[in-house]
Amino acid sequence: MAFEDIPGQDDTARRLRATLQRDRLPHAFLFVGSTGTGRAAMARELAQVVLCEGKDRPDDCCGRCDSCLLFARGAHPDYGEVGLPEGRQSLPIKTIRRVQRSAALKPVRAARRVFVIRDVERMSIEAANCFLKTLEEPPGRCFFVLIASSLRRLPETIVSRCRVVRFANLALEVLQRRLEADGVQPDDARWLARRAWGSPGLADGLKEADLHAFNRELVERLRELSVDDNFTLSDWFSRKATENAVSAAESRDALQELLECVAAYYRDLALSAAGGTDPAEPFNGAPEDGITEPAAGVPPDAFVERAELVLEAIERIGGNAQRRLALDDLFTQLGWLSRGAT
Numbered sequence: 001m002a003f004e005d006i007p008g009q010d011d012t013a014r015r016l017r018a019t020l021q022r023d024r025l026p027h028a029f030l031f032v033g034s035t036g037t038g039r040a041a042m043a044r045e046l047a048q049v050v051l052c053e054g055k056d057r058p059d060d061c062c063g064r065c066d067s068c069l070l071f072a073r074g075a076h077p078d079y080g081e082v083g084l085p086e087g088r089q090s091l092p093i094k095t096i097r098r099v100q101r102s103a104a105l106k107p108v109r110a111a112r113r114v115f116v117i118r119d120v121e122r123m124s125i126e127a128a129n130c131f132l133k134t135l136e137e138p139p140g141r142c143f144f145v146l147i148a149s150s151l152r153r154l155p156e157t158i159v160s161r162c163r164v165v166r167f168a169n170l171a172l173e174v175l176q177r178r179l180e181a182d183g184v185q186p187d188d189a190r191w192l193a194r195r196a197w198g199s200p201g202l203a204d205g206l207k208e209a210d211l212h213a214f215n216r217e218l219v220e221r222l223r224e225l226s227v228d229d230n231f232t233l234s235d236w237f238s239r240k241a242t243e244n245a246v247s248a249a250e251s252r253d254a255l256q257e258l259l260e261c262v263a264a265y266y267r268d269l270a271l272s273a274a275g276g277t278d279p280a281e282p283f284n285g286a287p288e289d290g291i292t293e294p295a296a297g298v299p300p301d302a303f304v305e306r307a308e309l310v311l312e313a314i315e316r317i318g319g320n321a322q323r324r325l326a327l328d329d330l331f332t333q334l335g336w337l338s339r340g341a342t
């Protein structure tokens with residue numbers, strides 16, 4: 001395996017190689033990107049290169065030395081990796097303390113000890129404060145790779161002490177092909193890749209929720225939307241959102257995801273009314289997804305206004321507003337606005 005084997009991350013691979021060639025490794029990297037973009041695989045590859053004892057060049061491991069063999073068996077004494085424990089919502093302080101204790105020890109065989117910490121955005125506040133001390137005064141011969149899905153959820157004090165490396169989402173065709181290789185039907189794969197903006201983790205989640213099938217039915221219903229539909233639609237959305245959710249937070253996230261489909265529908269109509277030259281193709285652009293021709297003479301702004309109403313509702317629901325009330329409001333307003341158009 002080499003850095004370049006991780007699909008869609010050629011820029012990151014180049015940057016890491018340049019850092020290794022110049023021998024300018026920071027104390028800590030922070031790999032940021034969505035789930036499935038190869039952050040952990042890249043971190044492990046980097047760890048193996050750093051620990052390798054037989055390399056011919058500074059940016060590749062040999063794959064044959066004792067260190068490489070130990071690493072491949074998951075038994076290298078100078079390597080540690082932690083992440084969110086099974087079934088937990090946050091990375092507990094005791095996990096971080098374990099890393100710190102280990103980081104304070106001298107390396108057993110390599111020049112330094114290497115730690116990969118996944119799910120860093122899920123660190124509890126205590127854990128983050130505790131880990132900050134390690135980043136402020138890193139123990140001599142240690143190297144950390146932190147992995148997070150977004151910088152927004154991390155304390156600035158942690159981010160500022162790491163060298164940030166961003167992992168791009170995949171090109172839509174690359175993700176589409178990957179989904180097809182996993183057995184997803186081509187038209188589903190195309191829609192999912194677009195809807196997830198190339199994020200493999202998000203696409204997997206949407207696939208589980210069978211969101212494409214939901215979207216098809218949604219488009220049918222929105223096309224015929226009238227004021228009288230408001231409560232029927234609210235019912236339908238509430239039911240769908242709670243169907244597979246095991247907690248209130250999960251059903252809230254699911255509801256927001258479903259409403260994103262409504263926003264995307266109006267966004268597509270706005271694009272279509274405006275002549276549709278946006279480089280991001282409409283989600284509902286495939287014939288089987290039934291993009292509608294907007295009623296003649298309806299200006300793009302009319303659809304933008306509806307998309308904005310949906311985004312407001314999504315925000316209200318995120319802010320813990322009464323969900324049912326937010327849904328009833330939204331569909332009543334959309335119903336009124338849709339009279340005689342689309």
Ligand SMILES: [Zn+2]
Nearest residue numbers: 052062065068
């Ligand atoms: Zn080696």
